[in-house]
Amino acid sequence: MDDLYREIIIERYKDPQFKKELDPHDISFEDENPLCGDQLRVDLRVDETGMITDAGFSGHGCAISQASADLLMESIIGKNIEEVKKMTKQDILDLLGIELGPVRLKCALLSLKVVKAGVYGLGEASDALVED
Amino acid sequence: MKVKSYRADFPILMRDVKPGLPLVYLDSAATSQKPEVVITAMDNYYRSMNANIHRGVHTLAEEATAAYESARAKISRFIDAGSTREVIFTRNTTESINLVAYSWGRKFLKDGDVVILTEMEHHANLVPWQILASEKNIKLEFIPVSDDGLLDLAAYKDLLKLEPKLVSFTHMSNVLGTINPAKEIIDLAHLAGALTLVDAAQSVPHFPVSVKDLDADFLAFSAHKMCGPTAIGVLYGKENLLTAMPPFMGGGDMIRKVALRSFSPNELPYKFEAGTPAIAEVIGFGAAVDYLSGIGMENVQAVEEELITYAMEQVRQFPQISLLGPDAGSKGGVLSMVMDIAHPHDVAQILDQHGIAVRAGHHCAMPLHTRFQVPASTRASFYLYNTPEEVDKLMAGLAHVIKLFS
Numbered sequence: 001m002d003d004l005y006r007e008i009i010i011e012r013y014k015d016p017q018f019k020k021e022l023d024p025h026d027i028s029f030e031d032e033n034p035l036c037g038d039q040l041r042v043d044l045r046v047d048e049t050g051m052i053t054d055a056g057f058s059g060h061g062c063a064i065s066q067a068s069a070d071l072l073m074e075s076i077i078g079k080n081i082e083e084v085k086k087m088t089k090q091d092i093l094d095l096l097g098i099e100l101g102p103v104r105l106k107c108a109l110l111s112l113k114v115v116k117a118g119v120y121g122l123g124e125a126s127d128a129l130v131e132d
Numbered sequence: 133m134k135v136k137s138y139r140a141d142f143p144i145l146m147r148d149v150k151p152g153l154p155l156v157y158l159d160s161a162a163t164s165q166k167p168e169v170v171i172t173a174m175d176n177y178y179r180s181m182n183a184n185i186h187r188g189v190h191t192l193a194e195e196a197t198a199a200y201e202s203a204r205a206k207i208s209r210f211i212d213a214g215s216t217r218e219v220i221f222t223r224n225t226t227e228s229i230n231l232v233a234y235s236w237g238r239k240f241l242k243d244g245d246v247v248i249l250t251e252m253e254h255h256a257n258l259v260p261w262q263i264l265a266s267e268k269n270i271k272l273e274f275i276p277v278s279d280d281g282l283l284d285l286a287a288y289k290d291l292l293k294l295e296p297k298l299v300s301f302t303h304m305s306n307v308l309g310t311i312n313p314a315k316e317i318i319d320l321a322h323l324a325g326a327l328t329l330v331d332a333a334q335s336v337p338h339f340p341v342s343v344k345d346l347d348a349d350f351l352a353f354s355a356h357k358m359c360g361p362t363a364i365g366v367l368y369g370k371e372n373l374l375t376a377m378p379p380f381m382g383g384g385d386m387i388r389k390v391a392l393r394s395f396s397p398n399e400l401p402y403k404f405e406a407g408t409p410a411i412a413e414v415i416g417f418g419a420a421v422d423y424l425s426g427i428g429m430e431n432v433q434a435v436e437e438e439l440i441t442y443a444m445e446q447v448r449q450f451p452q453i454s455l456l457g458p459d460a461g462s463k464g465g466v467l468s469m470v471m472d473i474a475h476p477h478d479v480a481q482i483l484d485q486h487g488i489a490v491r492a493g494h495h496c497a498m499p500l501h502t503r504f505q506v507p508a509s510t511r512a513s514f515y516l517y518n519t520p521e522e523v524d525k526l527m528a529g530l531a532h533v534i535k536l537f538s
């Protein structure tokens with residue numbers, strides 16, 4: 001019955017690898033999930049070719065949102081920001097390895113939404129960024 | 133405890149969340165479940181008397197009008213109102229408060245006037261006043277909440293020196309469960325020359341409330357939290373106040389006479405009920421009030437007191453859980469929990485896997501959560517159909533959460 005709370009999600013929640021603020025950084029973006037008050041900031045360092053050389057997140061949220069942020073940071077380091085712009089909801093679900101209902105999907109997708117708003121240089125994040 | 137017999141009145145409580153996993157519904161502060169009699173009353177209306185009310189002369193219209201107005205009379209008696217003219221049907225508590233802010237507030241509040249609210253308000257009793265404040269330069273002041281979740285009445289008395297025009301406050305906090313001393317708050321407001329609005333969304337469903345005893349000027353509540361349907365609520369207002377207020381929305385039913393360039397409004401309560409109302413829902417609301425009156429609100433309160441007292445004793449076995457709000461005795465059936473090791477969303481999700489429905493988040497009271505420096509909480513709330521066995525199941529679920537996250 002704990003499918004949602006697979007070991008990797010609990011582990012990443014309790015002991016995240018990329019929970020850090022980067023100073024200096026090239027890109028930083030912050031957003032909130034108004035439904036639950038989760039708040040997430042992502043900092044990225046990007047080299048002159050557009051490759052992400054380091055990534056970190058900070059803020060607070062549930063196990064799903066924190067684990068998905070941690071796994072996302074890991075996966076985008078070494079990627080070009082153009083590749084990151086193409087990432088979708090499915091990429092996050094693949095990282096987490098779970099199925100999610102509509103409410104928890106918002107938790108899982110918050111980090112991708114923040115990252116994409118950051119790399120696109122938007123003033124405001126929108127759900128459209130993470131819809132397939 | 134007579135709970136078993138109440139449970140059988142609610143068809144939904146017979147269902148399993150998943151096969152073999154019975155529903156443990158602990159989210160009644162968000163919305164209550166509906167007894168068979170309410171569902172049947174609405175079904176009967178659509179099957180046997182559906183018609184628009186007030187204007188028709190045919191048999192169906194007469195029957196529908198009689199059913200609609202008899203529900204108003206029942207609700208009027210239920211809250212001890214002076215007359216049915218003082219009972220306005222709205223969509224819910226939120227719309228009732230907005231009605232006062234738009235109609236009374238726009239006519240009677242002027243630049244620099246003070247409105248007193250509290251730090252424990254639901255967004256429904258904050259945002260309408262903030263909207264008004266942004267238009268009219270109204271000053272909002274807030275009665276502070278103490279660490280144990282009570283209103284600071286000494287600070288309130290100081291705020292009254294500002295000569296407020298209105299004191300608008302929640303009778304019972306939907307997060308802390310605190311039952312505020314409404315009578316005392318109202319008496320002090322009146323002595324200071326202020327009117328009062330009581331957000332009774334969490335009180336009218338759970339214990340006896342008399343607008344006459346309270347001497348409340350306005351009082352708002354929703355049917356869906358008291359065994360009735362969604363999208364129907366009440367604004368109670370003293371007749372002289374409602375009479376002096378301009379209409380809120382214009383349209384059919386709220387008028388006496390209309391010309392191309394002018395209208396005169398209908399009498400109370402119709403002046404505030406523009407358009408075809410939620411007829412079936414009003415009839416369902418009437419059935420809900422009949423149901424609760426048959427049980428007796430003091431009996432409803434007794435069941436909830438027993439449950440919250442037991443739940444607060446039991447939850448103490450978990451040092452990982454801290455509670456928001458006062459001790460049992462000065463609060464209603466609301467248990468809001470904060471756990472350092474697990475986020476409320478995760479707690480609620482794992483409890484759902486046990487068949488237990490609770491709420492996670494800020495419960496439409498963000499400023500209150502800010503006050504207690506927590507982003508969110510997990511809330512279990514009780515009603516007349518809950519049992520001590522369900523409290524035990526909640527504790528077992530919480531033990532599972534703690535095991536998973538420790």
